[in-house]
Amino acid sequence: MPETLQARLAEFAASLRAVGAIRSHAVEHAFAAVARHRCVPRFRYGPETITVPQDELPGDQLLDIVYSHRSLLTSIGQDGRLPSSSSAPTLMARMLEALDLRSGMRVLEIGAGTGYNAALITTITGAPVVTVDAGAATAQGAAESIHRLGLGDRVTVVDGDGYRGELSGGPYDRVVVTCGVAGFSPHWFDQLAPGGLVLAPVAHGGVHPVLAATRHADTVVATAALWADFMPAAGPLRPAELAGGDPADYVPPAPVTRILDASPARTQDAYNDLWFFLATRDPGITRAYMADDSVDTTTGACALRSPHGTAWVHIDGSITATGRSSVAEDLRALIREWSSAGRPALTRFSAVLDRTETAEPLWTTTRWNVETNAADSAACTT
Numbered sequence: 001m002p003e004t005l006q007a008r009l010a011e012f013a014a015s016l017r018a019v020g021a022i023r024s025h026a027v028e029h030a031f032a033a034v035a036r037h038r039c040v041p042r043f044r045y046g047p048e049t050i051t052v053p054q055d056e057l058p059g060d061q062l063l064d065i066v067y068s069h070r071s072l073l074t075s076i077g078q079d080g081r082l083p084s085s086s087s088a089p090t091l092m093a094r095m096l097e098a099l100d101l102r103s104g105m106r107v108l109e110i111g112a113g114t115g116y117n118a119a120l121i122t123t124i125t126g127a128p129v130v131t132v133d134a135g136a137a138t139a140q141g142a143a144e145s146i147h148r149l150g151l152g153d154r155v156t157v158v159d160g161d162g163y164r165g166e167l168s169g170g171p172y173d174r175v176v177v178t179c180g181v182a183g184f185s186p187h188w189f190d191q192l193a194p195g196g197l198v199l200a201p202v203a204h205g206g207v208h209p210v211l212a213a214t215r216h217a218d219t220v221v222a223t224a225a226l227w228a229d230f231m232p233a234a235g236p237l238r239p240a241e242l243a244g245g246d247p248a249d250y251v252p253p254a255p256v257t258r259i260l261d262a263s264p265a266r267t268q269d270a271y272n273d274l275w276f277f278l279a280t281r282d283p284g285i286t287r288a289y290m291a292d293d294s295v296d297t298t299t300g301a302c303a304l305r306s307p308h309g310t311a312w313v314h315i316d317g318s319i320t321a322t323g324r325s326s327v328a329e330d331l332r333a334l335i336r337e338w339s340s341a342g343r344p345a346l347t348r349f350s351a352v353l354d355r356t357e358t359a360e361p362l363w364t365t366t367r368w369n370v371e372t373n374a375a376d377s378a379a380c381t382t
Contacts, residue, residue, distance in 0.1 A: 005035065005057060012036075012067040012089075019069070021093035026101065030123040031093065036066055039116035039145040040086055043072040054148060074114055075138065084138045084231070086114045087178065091228055095210060098225045099174050099199055101125050106169065108191065110162035110200075111178035111233070112138060115145035115155070121176070122154045130169035132158045134234055163236045163360060165191045172196060180208035180230040182242035183362030184222075184353065189215040201230040202365065203238065205279025205302070206247045206287030209346060213353065213363070220353040220363045224346040227272040236360035250291040251310045251322065259319040259328060263335050264343065271315045275302040276346035277338045278313075280368040282330075288312065295320050304331040344370050 013031035016022045022031065037058055042051050045065065052058055052066065066072070071091075075084040096117075101107070105125045109118050112133035122129045133139040139159035146155045158166050163185045165175070171193040177200035188198050192215070201208035202222075207229040213222040232238050265274040279285040288303035288310055289295075300314040309323015311331040321328035338344070348371040353363040 008063060008067055009033065009035065016089055016093045019090060021090040023097050026124045027093055027096050030120045031089070033123050034116065034119045034149065036086070036116055037063060038148045039114040039119065040066060040072055040074060043074050084113055084135065086116055092117055092120065094226050095176065095199060096120060096124065098210065098212060099176055099197070101174065105173035108165060108169065108172040108175045109178065110175065112142035112157055113178055115142035115157065117178060118142070118155045119146060119149050119151055122151060128169060129155045130158060130166050131155065132160050132162045132166050134161055161235065162233065163187065167191060174199070177201060178230065179233040181233050181237040182239060183356070183364035184213050184220065185237065186355065186361060186363065189220065199225065201228050205275055205285045209276060222351050222353055222365060224276065224349045227276070227346060242356065242362065242364060247287045250289050253290070253292045253294065254322040256294050257321050257328070259321070261317050262319040262332055263313050263317045264339055266315065266317055268315065270343065271300060273343065273345045274313070274335065274338050276349065277344065277370070278302065278334050280349065281334050281337065341370060
């Protein structure tokens, strides 16, 4: 590795630690060792497609983009391909920390993407990684990235249905999912070693916060691990009828009213915690956008949608609403519930999952428990 690139990777890893995304030496070492630009031969940047040279070190301007904290869109889903991206490194680092990886752990990844995450994982564990992707072109691209990184002896890329996992490399100590799903596939738990963990972004309130799940006999328990959103999976991992709170069509233009000082959630973390709570209390909570610019969703897109109107809560504490005033009042009542519960962080939520009675079942969340203090908890049904 050229000395200038080695220094850049070390700075990149240090920047992720500085913002709190990295907490451990093992994860920092991985980001300082694996060259992200080797996994993104091309990506979308605004209206342009950027090509990253692989036979020589790219220029500093291009490397500044690749080694930033931004996600990189690598496929927009044309010509029969599924959309794909390289997730924001801050999110990748937080998920790797949540996996609690250790030397020798075998890992199954659902959603190969660019191959970068699998490369990071095997650098942390020193053990085999199997990564599965339902898109043939994406799987091929990931395999090429792994080859360029010289990790073909440790990472196996499979073009297949992530719902079914991959028996050949199991049992796995960890399963990590990098696409938005409606629930957990039973196959993942069947392929998990005793004491193993599944980490997956599960549809909730129009986004995909990451849940950590374990199985004990016939019981699957999940806890909320961190806030996130991901591109949705295809096929049986995300049937529309189970992806509650999916963003609907744009809200048609209509007169809006604004209510000031309606929410105490004035930081991004608090806003995410509030959003998670609201979605445990009302299935109408989703990510919503107005068809015109009368609602500024850059200040928060969390909304309560009903046949009678839509009400958004924003990070400045205000509510913007259309339709009947009762919709905004319903949202205010839910916000007051969050305050009365002690404004719990999303990481204080847990759920015992239910298995759907379908041809391709999933373990899904229907009833959440929130730890309100050391002595008691409150139940929330979605």
